[in-house]
Amino acid sequence: MKKTFLLIWVLNIMLLTSAQSNEAKKILDEVSTKTRSWKTLSADFIYSLENKEMNIHESNEGAIWMKSEKYSVSLPGIGWRIFSDGETVWNYMEEGNQVTISNIEDGESELMNPSNLLTIYEKGFRSELAGEKMIGNISCFEIELYPDSPQYEVNKIIIYIGKADKMIKSARLFSTDGNLYGIDVKKMIANADFPETYLVFNPQEYTDIEIIDFR
8 A cells, every 4th residue: 555655755755865866866956945945735636556467547636735744635536535744644445434543653654754755765765867758748857766675665666857847747656566656746736725624634524434543
């Protein structure tokens, strides 16, 4: 499941890895500087999953809201909501009306906290500027990330960053299990205005909910 949290990573993109090429580092530094200046962020995206051998081709629209270390993610097509306050994660699945609660630092949750991704990628990935590519009608830098160890069960991550605005446009994660996970950003709003309740899981909003607490 943790690979699906690629969507959180690509929308925050705090990547300052220690083993980057000079070209890739410069681009990622510019993206990081811009995103760090924002107080809040919201984005709409398309999340996809493909596996050619198993003939799987899935696509769902989603949204993310972020403020400091707090965030929430919604994938209404599959009835999935994620909330975090920076220390705890609430993972709600509409099917089964069930929420699991875990600490953010737990092994299965470490890719879920955008505020921790800086440390993760400094220690675990090297990056290369692979070239340029058109995403729709937008000219993008293509940056490839390779893990230094099998810890994340990832063969490669490719991200596409707009040359003009230095914003994330698309990303692809090639999993060791043969799955290809994708994110295509439809709209991103810096300093977005949304209520604090967007970031808080309230079990009272759900009737007869099953709560599984792993803390």
